[in-house]
Amino acid sequence: MDFKIRPARKEDCKDVSRMIMDLAVFENVADQVKISHEELERDGFCQNPLFECLIAEVPEEHKSKDGFTVVGYALYFYTYSTWKGRSVYLEDLYVMPEFRGNGIGKGLLSKVAEIGKEKQCVRLQLSVLDWNTVAREFYATRGALDLTETEGRHLLRFEQLNMDKLAKGASKERSFD
Amino acid sequence: MDFKIRPARKEDCKDVSRMIMDLAVFENVADQVKISHEELERDGFCQNPLFECLIAEVPEEHKSKDGFTVVGYALYFYTYSTWKGRSVYLEDLYVMPEFRGNGIGKGLLSKVAEIGKEKQCVRLQLSVLDWNTVAREFYATRGALDLTETEGRHLLRFEQLNMDKLAKGASKERSFD
Numbered sequence: 001m002d003f004k005i006r007p008a009r010k011e012d013c014k015d016v017s018r019m020i021m022d023l024a025v026f027e028n029v030a031d032q033v034k035i036s037h038e039e040l041e042r043d044g045f046c047q048n049p050l051f052e053c054l055i056a057e058v059p060e061e062h063k064s065k066d067g068f069t070v071v072g073y074a075l076y077f078y079t080y081s082t083w084k085g086r087s088v089y090l091e092d093l094y095v096m097p098e099f100r101g102n103g104i105g106k107g108l109l110s111k112v113a114e115i116g117k118e119k120q121c122v123r124l125q126l127s128v129l130d131w132n133t134v135a136r137e138f139y140a141t142r143g144a145l146d147l148t149e150t151e152g153r154h155l156l157r158f159e160q161l162n163m164d165k166l167a168k169g170a171s172k173e174r175s176f177d
Numbered sequence: 178m179d180f181k182i183r184p185a186r187k188e189d190c191k192d193v194s195r196m197i198m199d200l201a202v203f204e205n206v207a208d209q210v211k212i213s214h215e216e217l218e219r220d221g222f223c224q225n226p227l228f229e230c231l232i233a234e235v236p237e238e239h240k241s242k243d244g245f246t247v248v249g250y251a252l253y254f255y256t257y258s259t260w261k262g263r264s265v266y267l268e269d270l271y272v273m274p275e276f277r278g279n280g281i282g283k284g285l286l287s288k289v290a291e292i293g294k295e296k297q298c299v300r301l302q303l304s305v306l307d308w309n310t311v312a313r314e315f316y317a318t319r320g321a322l323d324l325t326e327t328e329g330r331h332l333l334r335f336e337q338l339n340m341d342k343l344a345k346g347a348s349k350e351r352s353f354d
Contacts, residue, residue: 005348020259020260023259024260029260032260032261033259033260034260034261034262035258035259035260035261035262039262040259043257043262043263048225050255050257050262050263051257075257075259077256077257078227079254079256079266079268080220080227080228080252080254080268081212081268082197082200082210082212082217082252082268082269083197083201083206083209083210083211083212084209084211084212085211085212085216085220085227086220086227089256091256091257091258091259092259106346107347107348109343110343110344110345110346110347110348111347113335113340113341113343113344113347114343114344114347116340116344117340117341117344121340122336122337122340123334123335123336123337123340124334124335124340124343125332125333125334125335126332126333127330127331127332127333128330128331128333129328129329129330129331130329130330130331131329136331139333139335142335142339142342142343143335143336143338143339143342143343144333144334144335144339145333145334145335145336146331146332146333147331147332147333147334148325148330148331148332149331151306152306152307152308153304153305153306153307153325153332154304154305154306154307154313154323154324154325154326155302155303155304155323155324155325155330155332156302156303156304156305156316156321156322156323156324157300157301157302157321157322157324158290158300158301158302158316158319158320158321158322159299159300159320159322160299160300161320162319162320162321163290163293163294163298163299163300163301164290164294165319165320166286166287166290166291166301166319166320167287167290167291167293167294168287169283169287170284170287170288170290170291171182171284171287
């Protein structure tokens with residue numbers, strides 16, 4: 001199937017927002033999604049965007065059963081390793097189920113790697129859920145190391161409430177000079 | 178013990194670089210550190226810095242046995258959640274062993290949370306190694322969720338070689354319009 005991969009434009013945010021929700025439904029966490037397409041437009045298409053995004057698009061004649069031509073996305077941003085330097089982090093990679101098996105996911109992933117290299121990134125990181133064996137195999141086949149399995153690396157999160165508590169404990173900047 | 182926490186300045190990068198190496202030695206991966214203080218200066222103190230850093234400093238009379246007054250650091254950057262929006266990621270938090278037990282680690286963590294909140298971040302994330310029980314307890318006590326345990330989230334990495342292979346597979350931007 002013919003498809004193309006291109007940088008997302010502001011007007012793609014409705015499609016990206018729709019697919020973010022599809023992915024959250026698949027991961028059984030639809031209730032966690034608090035981001036609207038307006039927020040994606042604001043955060044991704046400003047002076048210093050908080051993320052970058054690629055989309056996969058099919059021609060009109062191959063549109064989805066619901067009439068969509070934007071059928072996949074990869075959303076990523078830049079991070080930093082104190083061992084290696086600039087890195088790229090793939091937050092989401094998604095292809096609509098009816099379009100899988102056509103190399104679209106591979107195309108999106110490769111493009112993120114290519115863009116990362118252009119920006120001097122030395123590694124590409126992401127996270128997967130352990131029960132998502134299709135995704136785990138997809139990445140493992142292409143050489144991804146599972147740092148949770150090989151190094152015992154665990155991902156931790158302070159949600160808003162506990163982050164607020166931490167912040168309240170911050171002391172004013174002190175000086176002893 | 179008296180200490181203060183303040184934003185790192187360019188001239189602190191030698192101290193930060195020294196402690197990055199201390200932390201890597203503790204994690205048994207000293208051979209992985211490829212970053213010099215010159216690179217930290219370039220990447221953290223430019224027009225669009227790739228990270229931000231706080232340091233903990235003690236008065237001259239409490240300097241370390243090797244003569245250091247910069248005794249801890251927290252290095253962090255901003256990321257993006259497609260469910261929640263702007264987030265902060267704590268890449269490293271370190272306090273020199275001889276200064277532990279004085280609230281310096283807690284002070285650094287709280288300050289990162291406070292800065293994150295000022296920047297409208299809704300969550301604070303980080304990773305820990307499973308055998309580092311002291312760190313895991315430190316974060317758990319303060320309300321961090323272990324996403325690897327609760328959700329089965331695994332962290333994956335493409336190192337440079339496999340990232341290069343991926344990038345080589347990226348097709349030129351195609352058009353069917």
